[in-house]
Amino acid sequence: MHFDLAIIGTGSGNFLVTPEWDGKRVAVIEKGLFGGTCLNVGCIPTKMFVYAAEVATTIRGASRYGVDARIDGVRWRDIRDRVFGRIDAIEDSGRNYRVNGDNTTAFLGTARFTGPKTIVVDVQGREQEITADQIVVATGSTPVVPQGISDCGVRYYTNEDVMRIDELPQRMTIVGGGYIAAEFAHVFGSLGVEVTIVTRGPVMLSQQDDLISTEFSALASEQWNVRFNCTVSSVVQNDDHIELSLSDGTRMETDLLLVATGRKPLVPQGLSLAGIETREDGRIVVDEYGRTTADGVWTLGDVSSDYQLKHVANHEARVVAHNLTHPGDLQTFDHRFVPAAVFTHPQVASVGLTEQQASEAGHDITVKVQNYGDTAYGWAMEDTTSIVKLIADRSSGQLLGAHFMGPDASSLIQIVIQAMSFGQSAKDLARGQYWIHPALAEVVENALLGLEFDQD
Numbered sequence: 336m337h338f339d340l341a342i343i344g345t346g347s348g349n350f351l352v353t354p355e356w357d358g359k360r361v362a363v364i365e366k367g368l369f370g371g372t373c374l375n376v377g378c379i380p381t382k383m384f385v386y387a388a389e390v391a392t393t394i395r396g397a398s399r400y401g402v403d404a405r406i407d408g409v410r411w412r413d414i415r416d417r418v419f420g421r422i423d424a425i426e427d428s429g430r431n432y433r434v435n436g437d438n439t440t441a442f443l444g445t446a447r448f449t450g451p452k453t454i455v456v457d458v459q460g461r462e463q464e465i466t467a468d469q470i471v472v473a474t475g476s477t478p479v480v481p482q483g484i485s486d487c488g489v490r491y492y493t494n495e496d497v498m499r500i501d502e503l504p505q506r507m508t509i510v511g512g513g514y515i516a517a518e519f520a521h522v523f524g525s526l527g528v529e530v531t532i533v534t535r536g537p538v539m540l541s542q543q544d545d546l547i548s549t550e551f552s553a554l555a556s557e558q559w560n561v562r563f564n565c566t567v568s569s570v571v572q573n574d575d576h577i578e579l580s581l582s583d584g585t586r587m588e589t590d591l592l593l594v595a596t597g598r599k600p601l602v603p604q605g606l607s608l609a610g611i612e613t614r615e616d617g618r619i620v621v622d623e624y625g626r627t628t629a630d631g632v633w634t635l636g637d638v639s640s641d642y643q644l645k646h647v648a649n650h651e652a653r654v655v656a657h658n659l660t661h662p663g664d665l666q667t668f669d670h671r672f673v674p675a676a677v678f679t680h681p682q683v684a685s686v687g688l689t690e691q692q693a694s695e696a697g698h699d700i701t702v703k704v705q706n707y708g709d710t711a712y713g714w715a716m717e718d719t720t721s722i723v724k725l726i727a728d729r730s731s732g733q734l735l736g737a738h739f740m741g742p743d744a745s746s747l748i749q750i751v752i753q754a755m756s757f758g759q760s761a762k763d764l765a766r767g768q769y770w771i772h773p774a775l776a777e778v779v780e781n782a783l784l785g786l787e788f789d790q791d
């Protein structure tokens with residue numbers, strides 16, 4: 336069958352069917368759940384669980400404000416079913432819309448390339464060939480599982496299935512110390528599970544600014560049993576528990592093993608037959624317009640991007656959606672100021688350069704670390720650990736990076752993202768507007784005022 340457009344993957348790829356394709360032939364190919372990682376096994380369900388975890392954390396910490404409260408119980412199945420009651424219904428209606436919609440033909444199976452602009456989809460054992468004038472590869476990424484765990488024969492979980500378990504285990508071991516480990520440790524730890532983290536590095540969230548990863552690691556160790564500089568050497572299933580041997584020679588028992596050791600691009604088979612090149616790490620080669628090395632084949636999101644983040648995949652999808660229908664007026668990806676947040680405890684958010692990166696890039700920098708606890712709202716919160724770290728260029732006055740750790744970090748940082756994106760100087764941002772008193776955002780105002788510039 337021939338189409339005007341064929342899209343492989345219904346995560347961010349789903350946004351490409353704009354009204355400009357009305358009346359044209361569009362194929363949508365999906366091997367798994369409609370809506371992809373973010374909707375089904377990523378951002379959205381995790382944050383719905385995180386919200387429940389925040390409620391539990393607030394109750395546990397209530398007495399410091401003179402409000403005595405305790406958690407009488409955690410109804411895990413109710414929490415889980417609230418989350419997936421919503422998610423599964425959205426997935427189902429998304430699938431129906433594509434399968435029964437006027438404009439698209441849905442192929443429910445795994446796509447592989449067999450030649451230039453030619454795909455074969457295996458739909459329940461029956462192969463269907465699809466050709467198209469334009470093709471978009473939006474196939475996302477998949478968990479990396481260390482071989483010692485994937486080959487051990489013991490049941491382990493990833494983000495794909497851990498949120499659907501029937502009962503909370505008493506003990507959980509999470510392998511990895513990045514985004515996913517930190518978020519699930521918060522979720523399960525707050526709901527009463529004894530969490531151990533086994534991570535190979537000396538800190539958690541190692542890609543953050545050094546101050547944040549060090550401070551976060553210290554706070555993580557107060558909440559969870561964190562084994563730094565460690566990997567899992569062997570895994571054995573005993574009657575009612577799992578026994579782990581770690582690279583430092585110690586042994587430990589656990590009830591559930593969760594792997595969160597990174598994600599790799601999920602490329603369709605046969606890319607070389609279609610002339611689509613990949614980089615050494617497996618990602619599809621992409622230019623600033625979203626084009627692959629094959630004529631008429633585009634890509635976006637985790638399978639090709641430098642960033643494994645949904646807001647980046649969404650942005651790239653908007654650009655590719657435009658470029659598909661405007662060949663004479665191509666837009667470029669804007670990756671200048673890509674922010675990210677880790678929805679753990681405490682929350683972490685960042686944008687731009689770390690202090691080390693800013694120095695290495697040759698900037699004459701000014702740095703201010705501002706405590707939440709030195710603002711009026713921070714007093715109300717009795718906060719002693721939360722920080723905002725700003726990095727700016729001394730001579731130009733431009734902000735270079737921002738790193739937040741504490742309540743509402745993912746929202747507070749938006750002020751800085753906006754300033755950086757629109758080229759506002761730190762001084763203009765600080766004094767060109769009112770800051771509501773005594774809101775938590777005053778911590779950003781104070782951090783900005785603490786930066787020192789050449790022209791001061």
Ligand SMILES: Cc1cc2nc3c(=O)[nH]c(=O)nc-3n(C[C@H](O)[C@H](O)[C@H](O)COP(=O)(O)OP(=O)(O)OC[C@H]3O[C@@H](n4cnc5c(N)ncnc54)[C@H](O)[C@@H]3O)c2cc1C
Nearest residue numbers: 344346347366367371372377378446475636637643644645
């Ligand atoms: C646990 C977790 C939490 C996350 N939380 C956040 C967050 O809070 N904020 C954030 O910004 N990012 C978060 N992310 C990252 C975010 O989910 C991804 O960056 C984003 O979903 C990638 O979108 P995508 O469209 O590239 O791929 P996907 O959404 O993964 O879509 C790819 C689709 O392609 C399908 N597919 C793959 N191969 C084939 C094939 N050969 N044939 C047919 N179909 C195929 C897949 O089944 C899938 O549906 C999280 C990720 C995880 C795992």
Ligand SMILES: NC(=O)c1ccc[n+]([C@@H]2O[C@H](COP(=O)([O-])OP(=O)(O)OC[C@H]3O[C@@H](n4cnc5c(N)ncnc54)[C@H](O)[C@@H]3O)[C@@H](O)[C@H]2O)c1
Nearest residue numbers: 481511512513514515516534535566595596597598643676
């Ligand atoms: N809030 C968000 O935006 C969010 C949330 C979750 C995931 N994500 C995206 O998904 C990506 C993948 O998340 P992730 O947490 O799996 O990866 P990650 O790259 O953030 O962290 C992987 C961690 O695993 C450790 N590790 C790797 N191999 C190991 C081994 N064999 N033994 C022990 N530790 C090992 C690494 O040192 C690192 O700490 C993230 O990079 C992020 O882009 C984003």
